[in-house]
Amino acid sequence: MNRRDLIRTLAATALIGGTARYSTAAFAEDAGEAAFKLPPLGYGYEALEPHIDTATMTVHHSGHHQAFITNLNKLAGKVPELKTKPIVEILTSIDAIPTESRTAVRNNLGGHFNHTFFWDVMTPGGAKAPTGDLAQAIDAAFGSKDKMIEEVTKAAMGRFGSGWAWLAVGRDKKLTVFSTANQDTPHMELAAKPVIGVDVWEHAYYLKHKNKRADYLTAWWNTVNWDKASANFKSAAG
Numbered sequence: 001m002n003r004r005d006l007i008r009t010l011a012a013t014a015l016i017g018g019t020a021r022y023s024t025a026a027f028a029e030d031a032g033e034a035a036f037k038l039p040p041l042g043y044g045y046e047a048l049e050p051h052i053d054t055a056t057m058t059v060h061h062s063g064h065h066q067a068f069i070t071n072l073n074k075l076a077g078k079v080p081e082l083k084t085k086p087i088v089e090i091l092t093s094i095d096a097i098p099t100e101s102r103t104a105v106r107n108n109l110g111g112h113f114n115h116t117f118f119w120d121v122m123t124p125g126g127a128k129a130p131t132g133d134l135a136q137a138i139d140a141a142f143g144s145k146d147k148m149i150e151e152v153t154k155a156a157m158g159r160f161g162s163g164w165a166w167l168a169v170g171r172d173k174k175l176t177v178f179s180t181a182n183q184d185t186p187h188m189e190l191a192a193k194p195v196i197g198v199d200v201w202e203h204a205y206y207l208k209h210k211n212k213r214a215d216y217l218t219a220w221w222n223t224v225n226w227d228k229a230s231a232n233f234k235s236a237a238g
């Protein structure tokens with residue numbers, strides 16, 4: 001690429017901006033009838049600095065999440081429900097999936113759901129604390145926002161190996177905190193609806209924090225999208 005082409009490319013990139021760099025059009029064409037596409041982040045890979053680093057966000061979204069999408073589009077050939085049923089419905093009744101594909105669907109569809117949810121509950125801006133109904137429900141269930149953060153952090157630290165920690169609305173419509181293993185989602189087993197979720201797989205923090213999960217969690221709380229959490233609570237509790 002000569003200098004003039006480079007300038008042209010940079011200008012085009014600046015003009016397109018936003019989500020264009022996450023385009024999955026080429027992949028969709030290659031896959032023919034692609035049922036799944038990598039959802040764009042609502043912000044850039046660098047946007048959560050210094051709390052979550054650019055290198056981690058890049059590999060996490062374009063590498064790890066993309067792998068679930070690629071696998072799901074392969075699986076969709078064998079498991080037609082993947083093309084027709086809503087994601088949460090499949091996750092809620094995972095035992096309905098034929099045995100030979102069940103673990104693959106559980107891991108890849110769970111991973112797709114969890115990561116899509118995760119990108120949305122982080123933001124570089126917005127409210128710094130829960131408000132309204134969510135704030136009241138947190139105070140009622142835990143005593144304070146800080147106590148709730150302690151509980152979720154404890155669940156995240158207590159998860160041996162890979163998994164997630166959640167603040168969710170349980171079957172009884174009350175806020176609850178728990179963790180899930182691997183890529184299991186709150187819908188599985190507990191039939192809970194997530195409000196906030198944090199990824200505690202090492203790929204979510206190892207590049208920056210190495211083995212220090214606690215340091216990652218401390219940094220991560222600075223990124224929580226409380227407006228989105230409130231919206232999640234509203235739809236889960238309603």
Ligand code: MN
Pocket residue numbers: 060064115199201203204
């Ligand atoms: Mn992850």
